Amino acid sequence: MTDNLARRVLEEPATEQAIEDLHGVLDQLWLDAAFVPQLDQMAFTTAVIESASNVVQHGVPSPGATLHLGVELTVSAERLKAVISEIGAAPHDPVPDLDDLPEPSLPDEDALLEDYDESGRGLSMIRALVTTVTVERQGDTNVWVLSRDSGQD
Amino acid sequence: MEFSTQDKGRYTEVTPSGRLNMVAAPKLREVIDGVVSAGGRRIVVNLAETTFMDSSGLGALIGCLKLARQSGGDLRIAAVQPQVNMVLELTSMHRVLTPHATAEQAFPND
Numbered sequence: 001m002t003d004n005l006a007r008r009v010l011e012e013p014a015t016e017q018a019i020e021d022l023h024g025v026l027d028q029l030w031l032d033a034a035f036v037p038q039l040d041q042m043a044f045t046t047a048v049i050e051s052a053s054n055v056v057q058h059g060v061p062s063p064g065a066t067l068h069l070g071v072e073l074t075v076s077a078e079r080l081k082a083v084i085s086e087i088g089a090a091p092h093d094p095v096p097d098l099d100d101l102p103e104p105s106l107p108d109e110d111a112l113l114e115d116y117d118e119s120g121r122g123l124s125m126i127r128a129l130v131t132t133v134t135v136e137r138q139g140d141t142n143v144w145v146l147s148r149d150s151g152q153d
Numbered sequence: 154m155e156f157s158t159q160d161k162g163r164y165t166e167v168t169p170s171g172r173l174n175m176v177a178a179p180k181l182r183e184v185i186d187g188v189v190s191a192g193g194r195r196i197v198v199n200l201a202e203t204t205f206m207d208s209s210g211l212g213a214l215i216g217c218l219k220l221a222r223q224s225g226g227d228l229r230i231a232a233v234q235p236q237v238n239m240v241l242e243l244t245s246m247h248r249v250l251t252p253h254a255t256a257e258q259a260f261p262n263d
Contacts, residue, residue: 016175016176019175019176020174020176023172023174023205026189038235042236042239043239044238045205046205046207046236046240048176049205049207050162050207050208053174053175053207053208053209057175057209089248109248109249110248112246112248113215113218113219113246116178116212116215116246121208121211121244122207122208122209123206125208125240125243125244128243129243147220
């Protein structure tokens with residue numbers, strides 16, 4: 001078993017306020033886990049906010065349900081882990097594509113600018129920022145699990 | 154997130170302070186839209202006080218860059234902090250939004 005050295009949770013309706021609150025929860029986590037290298041803190045924070053924003057922006061509640069965002073953040077000596085739950089959500093349709101996208105073949109600047117796709121960019125950023133990312137259905141909840149190996153120089 | 158806008162003569166400087174996330178992104182678009190509508194052509198977004206940016210914030214910056222160029226102007230960024238720089242490089246967007254060290258250096262005398 002891996003010992004958790006720091007842990008923070010959040011659960012509230014999936015609104016913009018939840019994203020602002022989650023920033024505060026992450027700040028508190030890093031106060032408790034100041035030993036985690038800055039780069040790991042930065043990368044993990046970005047991936048967690050991207051995932052939670054995805055829930056708030058694109059999550060679809062099941063009929064009659066209110067969509068809630070649940071976040072559990074844990075830090076162990078070698079790993080940062082986030083479990084991000086879309087509670088009361090309809091199943092993903094389509095399921096987010098978490099396979100590695102082919103790298104764009106160094107498009108020129110005009111193509112970069114014209115082809116910028118915000119939501120696709122968010123998913124590929126998450127993939128690049130963490131070591132593993134999975135999404136699965138558990139009961140009435142879509143669960144994202146992000147983990148990043150940390151502190152290994 | 155708070156925004157301040159200052160007419161610097163050669164350019165208009167917009168300074169967002171705080172986190173440029175999905176909540177703040179539409180506000181940035183409004184602010185830049187206001188600058189362009191008022192005739193601002195050269196815009197520097199001073200990111201010295203922007204501690205965080207996600208794909209929504211980056212999307213807003215890209216949208217603002219397109220708007221400025223469509224109006225015959227340009228938008229440049231300055232004083233980028235580490236997390237914002239990480240996001241720019243990860244997405245290759247530093248190639249279209251190249252960070253300048255300071256707002257003053259974004260539009261050299263010409």
